[in-house]
Amino acid sequence: MNQTRVLFKRMTDHPADSHTIDRYLETGGYEQARVALGRTRDELVELVKTSGLIGRGGAGFSAGMKWSFLAPARPAYLVVNGDESEPGTFKDRQLLERDPHQMVEGMIIAAVANEVHEAFVYIRGEYPKPARRVQQAVADAYERGFLGRDVMGTGYHLDITVHLGAGAYICGEETALLNSLEGRRGEPRLKPPFFPAAKGLYMLPTIVNNVETISNLPHIVERGIEWYRGLGHDVDTGTFLFSVSGHVKKPGNYELPHGITWRQLIYDVAGGIRDDNELKAWVPGGASAPWFVPSEHLDLEITKSVTDSSGSMLGSGAVIVMDETTDMVAAAERLVRFFAEESCGQCTPCREGTTWLDMILRRMLDGGGRAVDLDLLYDVSDNISVGVGWPPKQTTICPLGPSAVSAVKSLLEYFRPEAEAHIVRANRVPVTIKGFGQ
């Protein structure tokens, strides 16, 4: 199974210096920004719309559509989302570290398309090295006249500022990110009315796009719609970056076309399961996504529509593989704990619910599980997301709370006997004797 390298091409061909301005220019860099500067907003929005480019930050919304919704008030802002914190996801780190100019050029294109003169890159605080690389790239682009008062001699002005987060997953959610960039607590805003395209940064129209989404733009401008659509599979155009982690022989980021199967991804691309163990389950699209299991999902095609209609999502492209040795209650607890820790606390169902889910799972693991606990897990989940269905119903300001339910839902759906065994085992011995639950 060969990778289709577009976004990863330069760093693969020139590993030692793909991040430098000299290498970027030598490989055709900033030519597409120049092309874009000669086009109108309408032309560029139409181009990106028909390319079929889908946002890569997790929500899976058409980039061109989002751009077309930008409200007319000006100034407008562009914010690139480099907060990448969803467990299992590490693709943006590679793009930021290894090819930062690709993103900066994409930002110029997105800025021109959206009449933006001031743009920000929000990078999570735990990514100082990627942030340094981007900061250097921005400084070099200024020096060569690709940014600033007079971009490439066209009179267009564009400034880019790199902003560092400070350790909060929720700041990946776009409205929380904007609050954070305004110097506030990173709490999500209610949508409506605070759709960024209408009321975004400083209440002005704002485009928020993911690092990978933006990094696609120079290639779309350069090689056109036919080529870009041809890379993909039906409505899922272009390539897709998968971050594969967990119990596989070859974890890593892989750039692939849509439409291969999970079997191909896990066994061919990622080398199969460590020690040739049995595959037990995998998370197809980041910690927020319900799990897939080999008996039902291994030969499904990896496309947005197939994944969505099979009860999960591709999200940010994070594939977390678990082998037969995995204790699924422990895995669910670890996933739920993440959301409990990262809940911003604004909404009661999320703040209280995630904490309760975690406490129940923990007592099951610690040998204190009770007969009612599986029903209780369902009840609490139902309080966070009514019906515990897919896509999850949202009772909260943002989707973080409902996302926490995915792991519990998957546990109860596919591994109920295993979860029950935890409780039976627990009740055979006094609950106070920890770790004696055999």
Add this chain to the structure above:
Amino acid sequence: MSWPAETIARANDIIARYPERRSAVMPLLYMAMREEGRLTDEGMRLVAGLTGLTPAQVQSVASFYVMYKTESQGKYLVSVCSSISCFLLGADEVLHAVEEAAGLPAGEADDEIGIEHAECIGACGGAPACLVNYELVEGVTAAKAKEMIEWLRNAKPEVINADELQTLFGGRRSFDWAIKEDNGAIGPYPAFPPFGTAAHNTPALEPGRLATRNSRPATPEVGAS
């Protein structure tokens, strides 16, 4: 207490990069940590003065984000990822080894070392992973992590450099890092110019070299169109 004139000048440079002063609150909080090793009430008051906020507003922001530390973390903050991908490959054993080697439970610090567990640090392909002063090391084992703590205690490195950490204590990586860097972190806050780096090789990133707001035309007030 106040900051040296040079720090104030840097702070004002940062403020000038944003359309509104308030936006500079996060970078300025990092500068406050660099000045004193942790975030103090006095530091937050200074940030408040510079950004036009009240000290209470600054504190409310600071308390939201886990990387702003009001307690001292020593010279080296070791953050061990314990999210799912690292957990599947032995993160709990790594954290345990780190705690034991340092003689500290997660969440505590002595004069030299602070230990904490972290949520996913974007290194899941190189699990288990940890950070030292936010510089990454991937593919660690319990044994290597223990050696790392001993090394921090004995060698007392001035600068924490990710490539050095990775060579000494790391293993499998999420992807090829390819390019060595000689910059690194000088304290328990991210190494990002103009705050926090050893900065001995980043003249291009000195404030002022980044033409920012001065190159911008005046932005109308919020709400205007």
